[in-house]
Amino acid sequence: MTRTKLPxxxxxxLEKVVERFSSLRLLVVGDVMIDEYFWGDxxxxxxxAPVPVVRVKSxxxxxxxxxxxxxxxxxxxxxxxxxxxxxxDYAGGQVTSLVSDLGFDPNTLIRVxxxxxxxxxxxxxxxxxxxxxxRETDLPIxxxxxxxxxxxxxxxxxxxxxxxxxxYGKGVLTPFLVRGVIKRAKTRxxxxxxxxxxxxxxxxxxxxxKPNLREVEALxxxxxxxxADLVKAVFRIRKRVGGSPVIVTRGAEGMTVFEEMExxxxxxxxxxxxxxxxxxxxxxxxxxxxxxxxxxxxVEAAVIANAAASVVVGKLGTATASLDEIRDLLPQSVxxxxxxxxx
Numbered sequence: 481m482t483r484t485k486l487p488x489x490x491x492x493x494l495e496k497v498v499e500r501f502s503s504l505r506l507l508v509v510g511d512v513m514i515d516e517y518f519w520g521d522x523x524x525x526x527x528x529a530p531v532p533v534v535r536v537k538s539x540x541x542x543x544x545x546x547x548x549x550x551x552x553x554x555x556x557x558x559x560x561x562x563x564x565x566x567x568x569d570y571a572g573g574q575v576t577s578l579v580s581d582l583g584f585d586p587n588t589l590i591r592v593x594x595x596x597x598x599x600x601x602x603x604x605x606x607x608x609x610x611x612x613x614x615r616e617t618d619l620p621i622x623x624x625x626x627x628x629x630x631x632x633x634x635x636x637x638x639x640x641x642x643x644x645x646x647x648y649g650k651g652v653l654t655p656f657l658v659r660g661v662i663k664r665a666k667t668r669x670x671x672x673x674x675x676x677x678x679x680x681x682x683x684x685x686x687x688x689x690k691p692n693l694r695e696v697e698a699l700x701x702x703x704x705x706x707x708a709d710l711v712k713a714v715f716r717i718r719k720r721v722g723g724s725p726v727i728v729t730r731g732a733e734g735m736t737v738f739e740e741m742e743x744x745x746x747x748x749x750x751x752x753x754x755x756x757x758x759x760x761x762x763x764x765x766x767x768x769x770x771x772x773x774x775x776x777x778x779v780e781a782a783v784i785a786n787a788a789a790s791v792v793v794g795k796l797g798t799a800t801a802s803l804d805e806i807r808d809l810l811p812q813s814v815x816x817x818x819x820x821x822x823x
Contacts, residue, residue, distance in 0.1 A: 486818065487779055489783060489814050489818060491811060491814050493780070501803060502557035502803070504642070504770055504773050506561075506641065506643070506644060507561045507563065507633070507636050507644070508562045509546070509633060509645055509652075509661055510564060510647055510653055512545050512598075512652075513599060513616070514542075514547075514600070515548070516599060516601040517541075518539045519537060519538045521537060532605070532610065546652075547564075548762040549562075549762045549765065550579065552766040553766055554582045554583065556766070558770065561588055561636045562588060566592070567596045571597035574597075588632050588636065592625065595617060598615070598648075599614070599615045600616075620654045623656070626656050630657065630660045630661070634664060637665060642670055642772075642773050643670055644672075644674075645672060645675070646765070647675060647676050647677040647678075647679070662685050662686060663685075672685075674690065676695060677698075681720050683724070684720070687772070689721060690726075690764060690765050690768060691729070692729045693710075696710065696713050697713070700712075700716050710728065714728065725738060729764050732751070733746075734747050734748040734786050737782050748786075748816045749786040749789065750809065760793050763785075763789050764785045764788065767784050768784075771784045783813050783814055787810050787813035788805075
């Protein structure tokens, strides 16, 4: 198989692209949740059952899902709006408070009496996650809520430069809502980038789709045993979304960009110490979207997003990357990408 040769990368241009991030505005639509953490030490086994006892030393609460996308936007100094649905419960109140604490308007969140706010609680010791338990719903929202969400989107689109659809499979992004958002965005000449989960057909017309390897397998319907399988799977996905570009995130290996080239272009990431991969996908979709809006092509955007993702995997928990941190890793990200040779 012949792979497309990497285009020339100009570090100076990429640095200027990153500098333009803070002048942009993004609208995020999708599943928001609460990420809760308990960290401590383990020095004994529970006498009641053969499980370790964690002596909690610290705890924290953060926005997760589409909320973590908003956190990444805030960390980069970008203006943003989050449209989502939460329950009229304690966790829902936490979501609204945390959105407000970031400096964003919480009035674009709809609180619903009979819906549970998704909450993921993680317990860890010595930098190692030991247990996670979830409280959540994945029921699709009804037509009344879909209509209410579209009204919020309509009121926000004139104040944004691009849209991110963040799907965690918790029921907010229904086909009716997604098609309505894409149609309204395209009418205004705005791009829509997608972080998908289980469904793909509804994203037809998106500017690009960003699944990870596990999501590619789920969306294509077969396991990926080698690179030929990846190419076949992405071809199937692109056909279902009308040919939109696909950028596959591959963890420590970086990303593969499928645009005009049928076999894709690998954009490797710089090697870095990995503490926690949680949230790296949220960082990637933000960096990719902003880079495109700031004038980068998809390959250049992938190089920048690799740098951003490398920052967050070096931190524990649901982390974010700052402009300075991305700038610091850009030279390494460019050199790693340049290591690709046509074969």
